[in-house]
Every structure is written in structure tokens, then in C-alpha cells.
Amino acid sequence: MGTEVGLAETAQLFKVLGNESRLLLLRLLEREPHTVGALAEAAGLSQPLVSQHLRTLRQAGLVIVSRRGKEATYAVADRHVVHVISDALAHVLEPVAADSIGTTRHPEERTLA
Numbered sequence: 001m002g003t004e005v006g007l008a009e010t011a012q013l014f015k016v017l018g019n020e021s022r023l024l025l026l027r028l029l030e031r032e033p034h035t036v037g038a039l040a041e042a043a044g045l046s047q048p049l050v051s052q053h054l055r056t057l058r059q060a061g062l063v064i065v066s067r068r069g070k071e072a073t074y075a076v077a078d079r080h081v082v083h084v085i086s087d088a089l090a091h092v093l094e095p096v097a098a099d100s101i102g103t104t105r106h107p108e109e110r111t112l113a
Helices: 007-017 020-031 036-043 047-059 079-093
Strands: 063-068 071-076
Touching (some): 007 079, 020 079, 036 071, 047 063
16 A cells, blocks of 8 residues: 555654644643743643643744753744644634534534444
8 A cells, every 4th residue: 555655654643633732732832932830830730741731842843942041941843733723723613514414503512433
């Protein structure tokens, strides 16, 4: 079976993005760079958990870190990921096209196959 180039890497990207906390952190970083402490406060997560998620995001090449003394500031590494997340959010928030009986379902009624 032939495989399209990049599909395995794309699947890995979606695995990393498949965590609500990591998506939230990326949304916060989309607006402006943050320290771990600022991200923990804004996201309502513990600092160790934020650090763990940031490590995963860094290993995936989705965030970069800059250090000034002991302070580390994180930022989105590539604006493409911001667009992927925004497009996915727009997709889940838009009403679904008319279903088989002609009524429109809303996103909260959507089920995954």
C-alpha cells in the first residue's frame, strides 16, 4: 500500500494537538509569548503540568523557548499551527449541513464515526 509523503508526520501532529490543555496553551501563546507561570495562571493548570505540555509541544516543533537568565518565555514556533487550530474550531462551531431528514443539527449534537 502506497503512502502519501508526510501523512505519518501529520498524524503525529494531530496526536500532539489531540489534547485540550495543549490546544489551550497554544491559543494563549497565539496571542503573545508567556512564561510557564503566566501560562499556568491563565490556563488554570499546575505549573508542572504546563511544563510537561510545553515539553511535548517543543519536541513537536510547535513552540520555541527563549531564555533570559532563569526566565523562559514560550512562543508559537510556526503560525501554520495557529491556522490549523482556528480552522478546526471554526469547523466544530459551525452548524452541520442538513442531515438526511432535512433538519439542521448543531455542533453539540455532532457525533464522531
